[in-house]
Amino acid sequence: MPVTLQDSDGAGRGARRSASGVRRARARKDRSADGNALRPIGILVSERSEYVRGDAAAPFAEADFIRRLMAAAPRHGLVAYAFDPASWDSRTNAVAGWRSTDRGWQREAVEAPSLLYDRLWPDDRASRERSFAALRIMRERGGFRLLNGSLPGKTAVLRALSRCPEIRPLLPPSAPYRGERSLVDWIDARGGAAFLKPAGGSQGKGALVLAQSQGGGLDAERP
Template sequence: MPVIYPDSDAFIRETDKAPALGILVCEKNALPPFAESRFIRKLGEHGSRQGLSVFAFAPWTWNPADGTVQGWRFEPSLLKWQREAHPLPALVYDRSWPANESEKRKYRQALRKLNSARRLAHLNGPLPGKAAVQLALAGDERLSPYLPPTRLYEGTDSFLRWLTRNRGAAFLKPAAGSQGRRVVAVRRKADGSVSLRGRLADNRAFSCDCADFHEAAARIGRWIGGREYVMQPLLDLRNAKDEPFDIRALVQKNGKGRWALTGTAIRRGQAETVTANLHGGGTAEPAQAALASMFGGEKAVMLLEEIRECCLHVVCTLEQCYGRFAELGLDFGVDRSGRLWFLEANSKPGRAAMECFGEAVARTAAGRPVSYARHILFRSPGRVIHEFDHL
């Protein structure tokens, strides 16, 4: 769905309210009252410094009678979150994390109801499934060499054919998944048995062996059920300690409406696991030093420049296909030969990987969505600028 931005002056006249940024959340009966409360508190602090009202709200709190929602702000003087009615904001930033399918349905239904009455302007829009994104990116000849072959899982027969084409190894992940959950790596062992290693829905690691491919295919088919999955080759993305690693590049628009590379971090997982995601117990460190220790200083510099160029091409292509974005988390892998691969794009990136750079970068990562929101709300819309600012 394309991201829709308001014409600033017209939108403010229409609402007759001071512009505000609303943070979409799934409210819960607990304190803090929603996920990512620390990050959302930082967004509010940045808003206060920049003269922009920022508050969090769940879409099901909307009252159509007076057009208000029940919004949360952190009150520093009281050191607690306070809830009060706010006019529906001019712009929203989705940081909702539904805990289960029931909450996901509740959230989507409430958002549809709100949108049917008055279409919300989104700071950052969603991406479609991973297969669709890979197909869109493959249309750019500059990106196609970096994309691993990707196919939709269409049952056990398609999986067995994929294994045959890829030397008895494969990596399967949910088409709409995040945080490394419900992935599985498949590899044929020397004795003909098949190893399955992956992560469950709660991000716990698992491993098991099957007698052969047919047993593995049947087990995976039951596990996937009706979910949409994609299949890729099992790339060798491990360091000398056999730890899986990937590279997270956080790209964000700044207060000038220009793309900027906020930071590039290596995420390392635990040996014998299949993902490097921080939610699964991984750790993060600045990419340049980590890459230099693995591939040498000269190769590290080359890889980081290659990543920077790829980031620019990816954001260009995704905005042309799906509308404007405020930020994206772009994940890369480097195999043992030093070849760079683009793994996936995340339209709701976390901030944990950026904390390895220290307070200044972490503060920038949290502040840029607010700066860009202010740029949208207080300035007339201009052309899309597909360039990186110098950092």
């Protein structure tokens, strides 16, 4: 399937065009300030169809963070593109790669980088199924290296981090929820408040702030 591209400014407008892989893409020879070639790295994202229609401020989640990653990449000998795995053309190994420019987010057909950093945060179930199914096909084909993988639950991560003397002082006080009594004891010992997050949650989904009210009960709110 040809890669379909949309040159977009901040409002998501622009002329559509198609590119059948890298053979029709503009050749890129990104180099560092000292003239050395930069190694490409792909940041995996889940595109928002609302952006193309002008109904979203950014083409994917974490756009500001990804923009900063792209800006920092050349200092480490890298050039970064963001792309949705669903844009990958298996015949030509091309993807629709996003770059942050002075004109806003732009995308063009580029060769799929072999190094991949997973920042897939789909907005809905359909986007999730599309992006993750495409990533699974890419990995089954081979030739791609995923730099990060799935993490265990937060309790296991905290336990692993606490074994590092340099990191341990930076960790927030934390404990697993073991029922109502454990929560009440925690709130009493921690100044009357608690911040709860699902052990397997992400990006704040399901987080809850609890605080003692003047009447002795608990007030709850989403952060």
